[in-house]
Amino acid sequence: MAIAPVPLLFVCLGLCLGTALAQTVPSHNCGDLFTYMRRGDGSIIGVFTPLQDGLTSLDWSVVFTAHGTSQAHTVSSMGGYPDKQQAFEKMRSGGRGQAFVSFQNYGNELPKLIKVELNGHVYCSASDSREHLPALAAIHSLIDPERERRLQSPHELIRTLRSAAWKGFAAAQAGGEVITRGRFPWLGALYEDNGPTLKYSCVVSLVSKRTVITAAHCIHGKKALDLWVYVGRHDRNTHPESGATLIRASSTRTPSQYDGNPVPDSDVGIVVLDTEVEYTNYVRPICLWTSRMGLPANEGDMGAVAGWGLDENAVETRYPKAVNVRVVTREQCLSDMKRAEDFITPNTLCAGNSNAHGPCLGDSGGGLMIMRNGRWTLRAIVALAPRKGLICDLRKYVIYCDVAKHLTWIESNIVQ
Template sequence: MAVPGGPRCGGGSLGLLVWLLVFQPLLSEARAGRNERRLVLGSSGVDVVSVMLEEGLVVVGVDVVDMVDVVEVLEGRQQLHLQSFLLSPGTCGHRIMRIVGGVPSPERKWPWQVSLQVNNVHKCGGSLIAPRWVLTAAHCVKGYEEYTVRLGDTLLQSNSKNAVVIPVQDIIHYSYYNSLTMRHDIALALLALSVNYSAYIQPVCLAGKDFEVKAGTLCWATGWGRTLQFEPSRLPTLQETEQVILRYAKCNRMVKKQQNPFPKVIRKGMVCGCHEKSGGPCKGDSGGPLVCQFNNTWIQMGIVSWGVHCALKEVPAVYTDIRFYKEWVYDAMSQASTLDSGGFFIPLVCLGLALSILPTL
């Protein structure tokens, strides 16, 4: 999807060269130099917009005034108002449908949801964040497996005309991922081909480090996992469950209550959610998104990671908190997108666990 006023991905014109030489450094300086401002989910008087970064990646948590002010005061530069092509609300986190409530979730309701598969068998969930990039959990992906990603369909076993299957070209793990503590449970999958957006396939917005979600905020987790912990098989239809965001201290108390003694395992870089009436994610849901709605835009706050038990009411599920990894996502995409496997230039601007800890794989 092209950014209004900017180049189209894959173009080779002189205009694209000018864009790369002039505006990409400006964007880097703006990212590095702008003043911090916390944006609180549910607060009034704050206009949140999307900022297009590498190859279509969209990060939420920057407002128009911050970005434009920074660009205007860059020393030795002409004052440039980048709002027209860098700030593009509506490029992510939107679904093209009239929402119909109920479970299982209808088509188009979660168009960023993908199925990460091996030999056409569902292994984990994931979320589309750019035309060639999928976000998932590190514990879902192993270097020796050959993965494909299925997009655009809520039924895993159907031959839907809306479904698209694309091979995964490369996997990028967070280097400090720890399978024992489940810290830094995040990974990126680079697709072999760019996906075309449609009513059934759309990217989700990512929460930036300045974006705060208050405890008690209602969000949603989605996936094809089991609805009961010891259920023999996973469901072929995409499921959804409400999740209420919890504070660290409360989540730790609830986790310890499930098994005693139990070490304090909820750490920085994790976020918890649960619901007193609906179950949480379970095996097969790992890697899928935890999304929250704000100003008609869906923002991914977490990645399904682990839990003491799964799919139980009032038992918290633990998610990787994306806000702590936004810079890593940005940098990983920047490095991987410089050259693809065929040597073609891709424009940067377009772009075994303890038994008590059950990953939701």
């Protein structure tokens, strides 16, 4: 439902020159989620892009602050970008439906973005050092009309409710959301030969036609010929699974300094597959983090982690779930997790979720995925989470092996 913009009046602090003068674009901490963009007519709009593919409903709530001018000025209500129809088409094809706001009657300084909330999750927020600045909010829901029409059907509604009830007992991670198949096509599952059956072990990420990356502790001390990788995997209860392929490992590789020590300083491993995978809509490699990307000075990156780990009730899962997490600095991690200081090193990375959601037992080896230049990149590997009885204590942070600190070793061991 569109919400009419509400004009806000301010006292003029300087000469209001209109859009003919170049406008100052404020900084923000929302990363690839938001960008200021200039249109062909010279006006500047703010464009919001979800960090995940495949969302069919977008419930945005964003907040800006701004210096005053002598004119009534607003942040408009949101609309689909570049228009609603094209936004819906992206959503239906499994992509990301974008939204935008326009800035009306501002002088030479655009509003500053200080908060973004999407589907009930706060992705970024910041205070504004400039005191007594009014807040300007834009709220919008964007739902695919085709999905909305289906939900009017009693049969579809019953299926949706049944699905929601089932997820309460068989979630994939502690919190998060079940992902649609193909959303993360590099996601795969590692299995061990357990005599008459294959036993699920860890999560892997496909990085080439012959190579997957996982945690070293998932493969250390195990015979390569006893390991299998299921690429394109989604439903763990189905075998064989259409569109997925089970491939035997031909070799495994771990850094020379890794010797099974529980400290996740070098807990990264490579599994070389016996045969090449065939790329499809459900099987694609993830981009590797590169040295050219650099490391943020204060971290704060938002990322995603996906896998088939135990849920908050220690129940095994059938379908993968994804959880959004924020990377924190090593100093903050050490301060908040003093009992884990022996496991937090310059080669590890910490990330957490304000709702205490995140990877748990069975999610080891999964990739911490961070968006860079419109593409998901593999930044770190799930290594260690604090325990609380049979499940994980996710009130603080999960510790990851930082891929950015092992690039030379990884690149030299990948088989294309």
